[in-house]
Amino acid sequence: MRYLSNVSTLEFYSGKCTGCGMCVNVCPHEVFEIREGQAVIIERNRCMECGACVTNCAFGALSVARGVGCAAALINSMIRGGEPTCDCTTESSGCC
Ligand code: SF4
Numbered sequence: 001m002r003y004l005s006n007v008s009t010l011e012f013y014s015g016k017c018t019g020c021g022m023c024v025n026v027c028p029h030e031v032f033e034i035r036e037g038q039a040v041i042i043e044r045n046r047c048m049e050c051g052a053c054v055t056n057c058a059f060g061a062l063s064v065a066r067g068v069g070c071a072a073a074l075i076n077s078m079i080r081g082g083e084p085t086c087d088c089t090t091e092s093s094g095c096c
Pocket residue numbers: 016017018019020021022023024038039056057058059060061062
């Protein structure tokens with residue numbers, strides 16, 4: 001699934017990547033592939049900024065501002081109308 005174009009805050013620092021493949025394993029949206037011993041972002045617009053890749057990269061080769069895009073809220077707003085909201089501020093485990 002692709003989210004909004006060109007809004008993901010995902011960053012990749014190739015100089016730190018060892019090609020361990022953990023990001024490929026944990027990303028739920030198949031954003032990465034390993035090519036020639038390094039990770040490659042093959043589809044940035046699939047990134048929902050969950051942060052799993054950053055949490056599991058032991059080499060500091062990735063960063064993302066978790067939840068900043070609030071892609072689900074934006075998509076829901078487009079479908080249903082009204083202001084984008086994920087209502088996270090009303091829950092103890094807010095995402096934004
Ligand atoms: S988890 Fe980090 S070091 Fe491993 S392949 Fe992905 S970006 Fe590279």
